[in-house]
Amino acid sequence: MKVSVCMITYGHEKFIRQAIEGVLMQECDFDYELVIANDCSPDTTDEIVKDIIKTHPKAHKIHYFPHSKNLGMMPNFLFAMAQCKGEYVAMCEGDDYWITKDKLQKQVGILEANPNTGLVYTDVKHYDQKIEKLLDKPAGKEVSKADVIPVMLKNKFIEFPTTLFRKKVLDKAIEINQTSLLKGVIGDTRILLETAYLSDIFFLKEVTTVYRIVEGSASHPKKTDKYIFALKDSYLCRKEFVERHNLPKVWLSDSICNTNRGLINTAFIADNYTDALKLLKNVVIFEMFTYSSKSVIKQKMTLGIWGKGFLAFLGIGVLRQKMKKNNQT
Numbered sequence: 001m002k003v004s005v006c007m008i009t010y011g012h013e014k015f016i017r018q019a020i021e022g023v024l025m026q027e028c029d030f031d032y033e034l035v036i037a038n039d040c041s042p043d044t045t046d047e048i049v050k051d052i053i054k055t056h057p058k059a060h061k062i063h064y065f066p067h068s069k070n071l072g073m074m075p076n077f078l079f080a081m082a083q084c085k086g087e088y089v090a091m092c093e094g095d096d097y098w099i100t101k102d103k104l105q106k107q108v109g110i111l112e113a114n115p116n117t118g119l120v121y122t123d124v125k126h127y128d129q130k131i132e133k134l135l136d137k138p139a140g141k142e143v144s145k146a147d148v149i150p151v152m153l154k155n156k157f158i159e160f161p162t163t164l165f166r167k168k169v170l171d172k173a174i175e176i177n178q179t180s181l182l183k184g185v186i187g188d189t190r191i192l193l194e195t196a197y198l199s200d201i202f203f204l205k206e207v208t209t210v211y212r213i214v215e216g217s218a219s220h221p222k223k224t225d226k227y228i229f230a231l232k233d234s235y236l237c238r239k240e241f242v243e244r245h246n247l248p249k250v251w252l253s254d255s256i257c258n259t260n261r262g263l264i265n266t267a268f269i270a271d272n273y274t275d276a277l278k279l280l281k282n283v284v285i286f287e288m289f290t291y292s293s294k295s296v297i298k299q300k301m302t303l304g305i306w307g308k309g310f311l312a313f314l315g316i317g318v319l320r321q322k323m324k325k326n327n328q329t
Contacts, residue, residue: 002030003104003164004086008076009036009094013043015212017052022098024058028105034062036094037080040070045094073218074181081174089165091188095212096161099125103208107164110202118169118199119192122162122208129214142203148196149247152189153238154254158201160188162209169199180240184233185218193241224275227266228282235259235284253296256288264305267312271321276312283309 005023009016023034038046046066053059063083071079081089088111090104107120123140127133140162143151151157173194174181181187195201216222221230238255241247260283267279288297311317 001033001086003028003032003088003090003108004084004167005032005034005090005092005104006077006080006084007034007036007092007094008039008073008080009041009045009049010039010070010073010076011041011043011045012094013041013045013048015095015097016045016048018097019092019094020049020052020062021056023092024056024061025101026098026104027101028108030108032061032104033084033086035080035083036062036064037076037083038064038066039073039076040067073185074187077187078174078178078181081170084167087167089167089170091163091165092161092209095129095214095217096210097212098161098209100206100208104164106204106206110204111164111166114200114202116200117202118166119158119195119201120164120204121158121201122204122206124159124162124209124211125207127210127212129212134210135213140203140205142205145200148201149193150251152193152196153242153251155258156189156192158188158192159209159211160192161211163192165195166199169195172198176244180237184237185230186233186237189234190237190241193238197241197245224266224270224278228263228279231259231262232282232284239287249291250293252287253292254300256284256292257296257300260284260288261300261305264309264312268308268317269321270312270318273315273318276315276318280309280313 007019012019020034026032036049038049049064053062053064065083067076088108092098103122110120111117126135126137128135141157143157170191173191176194177190180190213220219230221227235255238252242249242252263279263283267276270276270279308317
């Protein structure tokens with residue numbers, strides 16, 4: 001098997017058909033499989049997948065694993081990966097989808113021609129499900145080999161559903177991060193950072209994929225506790241990586257400050273004071289002044305940000321939100 005496509009799904013009844021059809025429309029001169037692991041979805045995802053398996057002319061490519069109980073996102077992902085038999089592995093979760101028929105063909109060609117390359121990623125479109133519109137975002141970027149890791153530590157610039165990995169490199173990246181993957185919620189950044197450390201990566205300058213932003217998903221949680229966990233895990237995965245490879249801690253400057261900005265800004269617009277305090281209590285003060293450069297702190301942690309934090313602590317942010325809602329009604 002040349003390529004395995006790894007697709008995990010949970011509660012994706014509105015999106016799963018489009019995700020599967022985007023994979024099955026691929027035109028390749030090699031064999032590929034689609035591994036779908038359904039984490040006991042509470043909706044009709046299972047029925048939709050089974051219908052596709054019954055009716056689609058390429059249904060023989062699908063290997064479907066519906067779980068009878070919920071494993072959790074990361075255990076389900078690791079399960080799905082264990083079923084992938086291909087020399088290369090592509091990622092596409094059940095709420096994202098591919099839009100070009102030659103995505104896999106072109107990415108495999110690049111990996112075949114470049115044995116030191118462990119990952120090919122492409123440009124992407126972002127679709128906001130809440131407003132049902134494509135977002136006007138800058139095009140994807142190519143980063144020089146020397147700058148890949150510092151730039152990725154600042155901000156993830158690769159969307160997971162655009163990727164095709166060399167499986168032996170991907171397996172190593174997962175092995176290194178397995179414990180952290182099971183404890184955390186940020187899987188893609190951990191895997192991408194480690195892959196970039198282990199091998200070269202290649203940017204295919206074409207839009208092949210639509211990444212769907214779904215409010216309430218694991219990467220865009222609505223509940224305060226889940227938001228705090230995801231935001232801090234995004235920083236933690238970078239900190240673990242830097243410490244594991246003895247990289248300059250100052251490379252964490254943007255990540256730390258962005259985490260604090262996110263916590264403070266969200267506290268300022270919180271609907272209740274308890275949530276505002278939870279958010280503020282998680283601001284990483286000590287590590288910010290220990291690891292961050294003064295220039296990044298000055299740039300990102302402005303007086304305006306500190307002012308929002310102070311007003312949120314006093315409860316004025318919550319009062320402001322209540323007045324805003326009253327005016328709207």
